[in-house]
Amino acid sequence: MSRKRKNEPELFQRTANSCYCFRQYIDGKNTVINTKTTDYEKAKEFRRNYKAREVTTEISLMQRENASKVAHTIIRAVSGQELDRLTFQAGFDFWLEHNVEFNENTPRSC
Structure with a gap:
C-alpha cells in the first residue's frame, strides 16, 4: 500500500525556542516558510x-490578473491587514452620516 500524502505541510521548529x-x-x-511565531496554534x-x-x-x-496586485493581496491577507468589506446598506448609511446636506429629501418648491 502506498503512503498517503498529507494535505498540509508539517510544521517544525529548527531549535526548541525558535519560530x-x-x-x-x-x-x-x-x-x-517561516511563520514568525512560536505559538503552535497561530x-x-x-x-x-x-x-x-x-x-x-x-x-x-x-484569470490573467496583474501579478503585482495578486502578490499584494496575499501579503495583506497573510499579515492580517486585509480590510473588512461593507455591505451596500452599511456603506450608504456611512455616506449619509458624513454628508449631512444629503441626509434629508430636497425641500418642496411649491
Whole structure:
C-alpha cells in the first residue's frame, strides 16, 4: 500500500525556542516558510491562510490578473491587514452620516 500524502505541510521548529516553519515547493525548489511565531496554534492558522491564498493566487493568475496586485493581496491577507468589506446598506448609511446636506429629501418648491 502506498503512503498517503498529507494535505498540509508539517510544521517544525529548527531549535526548541525558535519560530515554527514549514516546507513548500516554490518554482520547483524546496523552500522553508517561516511563520514568525512560536505559538503552535497561530502557526497552524498562518499555514492554513498561506495555503488558501496560494490557491486563490493560482486561480487569479489563470484569470490573467496583474501579478503585482495578486502578490499584494496575499501579503495583506497573510499579515492580517486585509480590510473588512461593507455591505451596500452599511456603506450608504456611512455616506449619509458624513454628508449631512444629503441626509434629508430636497425641500418642496411649491
